[in-house]
Amino acid sequence: MRKAALLYNPDSGGSHNRRQSQLDTALAVLREAGVEAHLVLTHSRAHAEKKARQAVLAGCDTIFACGGDGTVHNIIQVLANTRVALAILPMGTANALAHDLGLPMNVAAAAKVSLSATPRRVALGHVQYLDFNGNPGTRYFVIAAGVGVDAHLFYKLVPEIKRSWGMVAYYVRAWHLWFTYAMTRFQVEYTETGSDHPQRADLTELLGVRIRHFGGVLQHLAPGASLDRSDVRLILCRTGSRLAYLSYVTRALLRGHWTIPGIDLAHTSKAICQYLPPTANASTQTQPRIYVEADGELLGTLPAEITVVPDTLTLLSPSQ
Numbered sequence: 350m351r352k353a354a355l356l357y358n359p360d361s362g363g364s365h366n367r368r369q370s371q372l373d374t375a376l377a378v379l380r381e382a383g384v385e386a387h388l389v390l391t392h393s394r395a396h397a398e399k400k401a402r403q404a405v406l407a408g409c410d411t412i413f414a415c416g417g418d419g420t421v422h423n424i425i426q427v428l429a430n431t432r433v434a435l436a437i438l439p440m441g442t443a444n445a446l447a448h449d450l451g452l453p454m455n456v457a458a459a460a461k462v463s464l465s466a467t468p469r470r471v472a473l474g475h476v477q478y479l480d481f482n483g484n485p486g487t488r489y490f491v492i493a494a495g496v497g498v499d500a501h502l503f504y505k506l507v508p509e510i511k512r513s514w515g516m517v518a519y520y521v522r523a524w525h526l527w528f529t530y531a532m533t534r535f536q537v538e539y540t541e542t543g544s545d546h547p548q549r550a551d552l553t554e555l556l557g558v559r560i561r562h563f564g565g566v567l568q569h570l571a572p573g574a575s576l577d578r579s580d581v582r583l584i585l586c587r588t589g590s591r592l593a594y595l596s597y598v599t600r601a602l603l604r605g606h607w608t609i610p611g612i613d614l615a616h617t618s619k620a621i622c623q624y625l626p627p628t629a630n631a632s633t634q635t636q637p638r639i640y641v642e643a644d645g646e647l648l649g650t651l652p653a654e655i656t657v658v659p660d661t662l663t664l665l666s667p668s669q
Contacts, residue, residue: 350411350464352385354404355438356397356424357415359390368440372415375438375460382464388415394423394646401427410434411665413463415456417441418492422644429473429489429661436463436665443645445492448564449576450666466665471576473661474559478641480649490559490643491576491662494655496622497535497554497586498594500640502526503647532589533637535651536623542580542616553589557581557620557655570601573614579659580618587611620655 357372359365372388379386389404391397401412401424412428414421415438428435438456439447452459474490505526532553540547558571559581574582586594588611597609624636641653 352409353411354409355388355413355415371456374457378460397423425489434663434665445563449560449562462667463665467668469664469666472579472657472659475656475658476643478649478653488643492644493558494643495556500642503642504640535639539617539620554586556584580616583615585613618657623652
């Protein structure tokens with residue numbers, strides 16, 4: 350590491366003074382090691398991507414995502430298919446990717462670890478969808494992409510609610526929305542890794558997961574997922590039973606292995622999600638919209654295609 354930019358959104362929440370102090374300490378750690386490091390402020394998704402591109406053009410060999418998984422998501426759109434490395438200073442709420450990589454949650458310690466980290470080339474997930482103006486859109490993802498229930502919650506729970514209400518009220522609101530969601534169905538077609546036979550299913554929720562460890566109490570949400578693989582671990586929810594959903598989450602919390610009827614796992618490198626064909630009494634115009642998210646960022650609606658692009662991103666991962 351010779352030259353690094355630390356991208357940080359000062360409006361992302363939390364104590365500004367405490368975060369600034371953490372960043373100052375991280376900068377000192379890097380500079381003492383001879384790295385030309387500087388802090389770059391960002392104010393939106395588009396601004397973060399613009400600043401990341403400018404840093405790459407300025408010769409930075411490393412870009413630090415100083416924030417949570419949303420910050421990581423923005424930066425990988427720029428670093429995909431380059432040799433510029435992504436490093437992480439975990440300053441978000443969940444920090445799922447940082448947990449999966451085994452990074453310390455202390456910002457200064459994470460900066461120090463990055464100096465001896467091993468560059469690791471990984472595949473990225475890729476999702477195609479329709480944006481809210483009906484235009485085709487594409488995004489890379491590194492943690493997970495979702496269609497259905499979870500994306501609907503992201504649609505209803507705008508970021509301003511979390512910032513103004515706090516996390517407790519945010520989760521209460523999410524719990525209420527989850528219990529009132531209509532469990533609208535859509536169709537997915539996929540071929541399991543190692544098979545030549547396409548499969549089709551009607552689902553209420555699909556998650557395509559790339560990481561094995563989400564951190565916190567909910568760690569192993571999708572057993573078998575890994576950044577070292579060139580596919581995604583699908584969680585296929587064929588059921589509309591809220592009890593089945595709760596049972597699956599409970600299984601993940603307890604790291605259990607029991608079967609949940611209506612919820613299956615599969616590996617695939619491609620999943621195509623579409624609205625169900627219209628019935629004689631309905632049309633696609635009258636169907637409820639089904640939303641798509643990636644790395645916790647609301648993207649748009651169906652139809653959507655989830656794939657995996659091998660050898661796409663360089664991550665700085667702690668040496669094992």
